[in-house]
Amino acid sequence: MIRSPRSASTPAPRFKAFEGGREVADGASLDELSSKLREGGVDPRAVRIVSTMPVRQVVRAGLRGKRT
Amino acid sequence: MSGLLGLTPTLRVVLRNPLLGKRYPEGGEALAVVDTGYEGFIALPWEVFSALSLDELHLEERRLVLANGGTLSAKGCYGAFSAPAVGLSADGFVESYEGLQEVLFGVEALSRARVLLDYCNKRMTAEPCP
Numbered sequence: 001m002i003r004s005p006r007s008a009s010t011p012a013p014r015f016k017a018f019e020g021g022r023e024v025a026d027g028a029s030l031d032e033l034s035s036k037l038r039e040g041g042v043d044p045r046a047v048r049i050v051s052t053m054p055v056r057q058v059v060r061a062g063l064r065g066k067r068t
Numbered sequence: 069m070s071g072l073l074g075l076t077p078t079l080r081v082v083l084r085n086p087l088l089g090k091r092y093p094e095g096g097e098a099l100a101v102v103d104t105g106y107e108g109f110i111a112l113p114w115e116v117f118s119a120l121s122l123d124e125l126h127l128e129e130r131r132l133v134l135a136n137g138g139t140l141s142a143k144g145c146y147g148a149f150s151a152p153a154v155g156l157s158a159d160g161f162v163e164s165y166e167g168l169q170e171v172l173f174g175v176e177a178l179s180r181a182r183v184l185l186d187y188c189n190k191r192m193t194a195e196p197c198p
Binding site (some may be wrong): 029060061063 | 102
């Protein structure tokens with residue numbers, strides 16, 4: 001996920017924006033996607049954005065405590 | 069800059085919502101706790117999440133499983149961070165859940181970085197993968 005041109009570890013994702021089930025823009029970064037939405041006159045609030053690396057539905061979050 | 073706060077690893081970061089042109093904090097950097105028990109990307113207190121106007125975007129829900137077996141419901145969408153002092157930046161799923169009071173930096177955000185926790189010398193360093 002970290003943008004590093006020489007990185008050979010986790011591949012960088014692409015992002016796609018869908019409006020009413022139709023793909024309206026895609027980009028290699030959120031900045032690129034944002035530019036394309038702006039060029040197309042699409043409100044980012046009106047789209048659903050998905051990544052080529054899907055969000056896992058369940059992940060571990062550890063457990064944080066606080067001294068009382 | 070990265071470092072240890074007591075024994076807790078931290079990173080100074082700028083959080084962004086590229087889709088609506090927002091950043092947090094508006095000036096300077098925020099202190100994020102590096103939480104290797106958190107498998108996600110970045111988790112934010114709701115106040116920070118809404119300051120970035122991330123709550124105005126289409127939100128996805130998912131479950132977070134705690135070490136004690138309990139679960140939390142989180143809401144999130146895509147956002148970005150940069151840690152200028154160590155040359156890291158990335159886009160990923162940024163989420164929030166009830167009661168969170170710190171900016172948490174998860175292992176997904178570190179997945180293309182080399183992180184060294186050197187408690188012998190009381191320091192922490194982070195850099196992009198070669």
